[in-house]
Amino acid sequence: MKSFAVNMSSESLSEIFLKNTFRECHKWAHYLSVYDKHLSCYRGKAPVVLEIGVREGGSLGLWRNYFGPEATIIGVDIKQSCEKLSGDGFDIYIGDQSDLAFLEHILNQHSCIDIVIDDGSHVAADMIKTFEFLYSRINSEAIYIVEDIVPSIAGSRDSDSPSFLDYANELLLQLNLGFGEESIAQRADKHVAEAVAASGKDRSSVLVSSPSGLSSVTEFTASTESICFYPNMVVFEKAPQSARSAIKSSGMTPGQFMMYSTYLLKRRG
Ligand SMILES: C[S@@+](CC[C@H](N)C(=O)[O-])C[C@H]1O[C@@H](n2cnc3c(N)ncnc32)[C@H](O)[C@@H]1O
Numbered sequence: 354m355k356s357f358a359v360n361m362s363s364e365s366l367s368e369i370f371l372k373n374t375f376r377e378c379h380k381w382a383h384y385l386s387v388y389d390k391h392l393s394c395y396r397g398k399a400p401v402v403l404e405i406g407v408r409e410g411g412s413l414g415l416w417r418n419y420f421g422p423e424a425t426i427i428g429v430d431i432k433q434s435c436e437k438l439s440g441d442g443f444d445i446y447i448g449d450q451s452d453l454a455f456l457e458h459i460l461n462q463h464s465c466i467d468i469v470i471d472d473g474s475h476v477a478a479d480m481i482k483t484f485e486f487l488y489s490r491i492n493s494e495a496i497y498i499v500e501d502i503v504p505s506i507a508g509s510r511d512s513d514s515p516s517f518l519d520y521a522n523e524l525l526l527q528l529n530l531g532f533g534e535e536s537i538a539q540r541a542d543k544h545v546a547e548a549v550a551a552s553g554k555d556r557s558s559v560l561v562s563s564p565s566g567l568s569s570v571t572e573f574t575a576s577t578e579s580i581c582f583y584p585n586m587v588v589f590e591k592a593p594q595s596a597r598s599a600i601k602s603s604g605m606t607p608g609q610f611m612m613y614s615t616y617l618l619k620r621r622g
Contacts, residue, residue, distance in 0.1 A: 362418050365389055369418050375441075378411025384500065387583050391496055391590070392419070392468060399423035401465055403491075405450045405483065406430060406472035410438040417442070427463060429473065451479040453486050466491040471499045478514040488589070489572060497589040521587045525580055530570040531597045 362369050367385045370378065402416050407430035416426050427444040428435065439445040444463070448455035450473045460466075469487055471480055480499055488497055504516035526540050578592040600613055 366392075366415070366419055369415060373411065373415065375414025375418075376409040376411040378409070378415055380412070381500075381585060383584060384586060387581075387586060387588065388498070391498070391581070391588050395420060395424075395467060395496075397421050397423075399425070400467040401425040401427070401463055402468045402470070403427045403429065403459070403463070403466050403487075404470045404472060406470075406474075407432075407435040407438060407445070410435070410441065410443070412470075412472065413438060413441075413443050425463065427459065427466075429459065431474070449479075450474060451476075451482045453482070456483065456486050460487075460490055467495050469495070469497045471497075472501070475501045476514075477504070477516045477520070480517045481514070481520050484517075484520075488591070489576070491591070493576065493591060493593050495591045497591065499587050501585055502587055503585045517587070521580065521582070524573055524577075524589075527571045527573045528577055528580055530574045531594075 364372075365385075366389045370380070370385055396419065400420055402420065402424060404412060404416065404427070407413060407428040410428070413426055413428050417424065420426070425444065426442075427446065428438060429446045429448065429450060431447070431449050433447055436445055436447055446455070446459050448458075450456070450471070466487075469491060471483060473479065473483070480502075484497065484499065491497065499517055499521070502517040502521065504518060575594050576591055577589060578594065579590045581588040581590070595612060598609060598612060600609055605613065
């Protein structure tokens with residue numbers, strides 16, 4: 354039995370937040386407009402939303418009002434007390450976000466995740482481990498948001514690990530692969546070498562040659578449209594990438610025309 358209104362509101366996320374009638378929700382103020390900017394296109398479309406870090410359940414109520422009754426809202430928390438929120442129409446999983454078997458179990462129940470919000474432990478090593486596991490497994494067009502990435506706030510409890518801000522900066526290099534720019538490739542190569550060492554895989558399986566024609570880039574490059582940095586927060590927009598291709602307004606080959614038309618159609622949604 355749901356204990357709060359689930360009709361989808363037409364108000365902005367900030368307005369819904371201010372009128373919150375569910376449970377307490379605690380956010381940095383500027384996060385709300387960032388969420389609105391990246392997530393409004395999912396409103397009323399029954400997205401599957403996975404939020405790591407539930408606490409009182411305030412943000413789960415916020416997502417319910419924002420996305421509407423048809424959305425699937427999944428909450429993950431390490432505290433057993435959060436279990437009670439399943440009575441409010443949320444899918445609650447109790448466990449540690451850095452436990453990959455636990456995350457696998459969630460994915461077995463929900464194979465098509467559109468949006469991930471990491472507001473969990475804020476320990477950088479956990480955030481990175483969670484990201485590396487989930488990012489490639491969620492939908493090919495999806496949004497992955499990580500809150501509290503600034504080391505002095507988020508990484509203070511695990512100074513041996515790079516902060517998520519450092520980690521996301523490395524991914525920014527990978528995003529810029531595929532243009533044949535040697536200096537970027539060399540700088541990103543350090544990350545590729547680390548990925549090879551960490552995974553135990555050989556280099557050719559870390560560097561993918563994607564069907565879309567992007568070669569010698571990482572799987573991340575081939576599957577990511579953008580990385581948007583905001584104060585203390587980062588948003589990854591996933592979308593399959595085709596080969597980097599410069600175009601002219603006249604004299605396009607039929608192949609270029611087709612590729613550009615497809616790109617424009619996708620942009621219009
Ligand atoms: C900042 S609070 C979440 C706030 C909530 N999203 C909101 O906006 O109202 C962080 C939550 O993460 C949970 N947490 C801490 N470590 C965790 C871990 N390793 N795995 C999963 N959840 C964890 C805590 O129990 C806490 O409830």
